[in-house]
Amino acid sequence: MSLQILKPGLLDTIQDEGRYGYSHLGINHSGAMDRVGLAIANYLVGNSAEEAVLEIHFPAPEIRLDTPVLLALAGANFSAEVDGVSLPLHTPVLLQAGVSIKFQKKLSGTRCYLAVGGGFVLEHWLGSCSTNLATGAGGWKGRALRAGDVLALRQNTFGAQLGSDEKMRCLPWSANVSDFYPANQPIRFCPGPEYAWLDAESKSNLEKTDWQITAQSNRMGYRLKGAGLQQQHTTELVSSAVTPGTIQLLPNGQPIILMTDSQTTGGYPRIGQVIQADLPQLAQLGAGQSFPLQAVSLDTAFAALQEQTQLLRRLQTGCTLKLSAMLSTQH
Amino acid sequence: MTYQIHPLGDQGLCISWGNTIDIQINHLALALAEHLQQLQLPGVLDLIPAYSSLGVLFDARRLLREFPHQQPYDYMCKRVELEIQKIVEVDFSKGRSVEIPVCYDPSLAPDLERIARQSKLDTTEIIHLHSSHTYRVYMLGFLPGFPYMGTVDDRLVTPRLASPRQSVPAGSVGIAGSQTGIYPLDAPGGWNLIGRTPLRLFDPNRAEPALLRPGDQVQFTPISLSTFQKNSAAP
Missing domain, CATH: 2.40.100.10 (Cyclophilin-like)
Structure with missing residues (x-):
């Protein structure tokens, strides 16, 4: 059960919500730059918000799956394709073993989050799976991903959802993210x-x-x-x-x-x-x-955070309901 | 002692006892950090003691959830002010004593000669002045495990390089103003380099990755180049 990097991107690292409680030693937080993108990618595949994902910059990597997965991309739109077919953003997608993901063009945003249902198999360093580039610790061997890296995935049963000749199936829903990234706002x-x-x-x-x-x-x-x-x-x-x-x-x-x-x-x-x-x-x-x-004001800051947290919670609930309904009807 | 509290936006607050390098104030900041650490207050993510301040980072999402009727910054301010009152006596004897071997060989000390020239001393006197004094670790910051120590003898005080080096090797011992420090990792930097230690100041695989803690007392011991090479961690 793994995901392989065929060709590395500019900066592909494993990130989660970050590493806290060690700042007094000079150890920075690391973690996903866009925590909303991290949460959305995770919710779409049924993970909790803090599960580690792949943070991708453009030029983006080329990735091969050797196992069926439920995958979602969130954040930046790098026009992802699976064997030539467009892979939509903010949508849970079932992918068959053996397919490759490529990113063709930077359309919007700077950082894309790739989450897989069940998550990656990683070791924690100081309570987090985030890559700390300064110390070379955490995440995947403490560094950005390189060609040939094989990242183990946790066991999943999503393969049972796909027909044997079906390479990819987009699930019939996607997240509306316009409230999280309002255009042209200060x-x-x-x-x-x-x-x-x-x-x-x-x-x-x-x-x-x-x-x-x-x-x-x-x-x-x-x-x-x-x-x-x-x-x-x-x-x-x-x-x-x-x-x-x-x-x-x-x-x-x-x-x-x-x-x-x-x-x-x-x-x-x-x-x-x-x-x-x-x-x-x-x-x-x-x-x-x-x-x-x-x-x-601080009051405005907390009100904005509260609103964002509630929107994310609603999104999580929606994703959980839809995913569990799909998994129960198919079995 | 008088202090001010400022918000770090909706992420935290910073308690400041003035803009100064002072042992007693630093001790107070460390004592409060330790006290708050032991209390394990809900929602506190990080405590960042510095020369004369203490940063408290909090998880505003959690505070909004658990204390929905209180504004998180106001809540945390009140909580912290209550605890500051309890820090009445600070135990000055707490820091550990740590000996750090340093090789001052010219091959590892690119700025030693210049500091000697500027202070009209010879390099052996500079080495003696740097290694005959015990330094306090005021804080860790800049890089993981980087100790800000002070203060050096007046004759060693040297401003940072006007143009920082692209890369300073891990273990390098430097001087910036009246402070002395040690680079835990290879990194760019502008401190004047006067020697190098074979010790690893930061190792992510150790249970305690940083060798030094704020409050420690550090004594440098001169070692020869051959001793340095023998004890130097494998590349």
């Missing part, structure tokens, strides 16, 4: 501990600028380009806690937004913190794209 943030260090004009520029994501952006952080921001203080800051979503002001007057592989402490002013509900949307933006930032 990325919302709450003012950070050193927000007051900005002068009045910079505070206003922070929200008036269309911030462009530069090419020096990755899973550790997004370096932004836009209006120069000025500090009123020139005091050196001693290092203190940061976390994914922290917006730091670099000495050159440009901000950086820390992402899930970021370090755990930093010495640059923390001018803001992107709200959790908007991190998935940000994770799906890539180099060259731009967005405005909008300051919101």
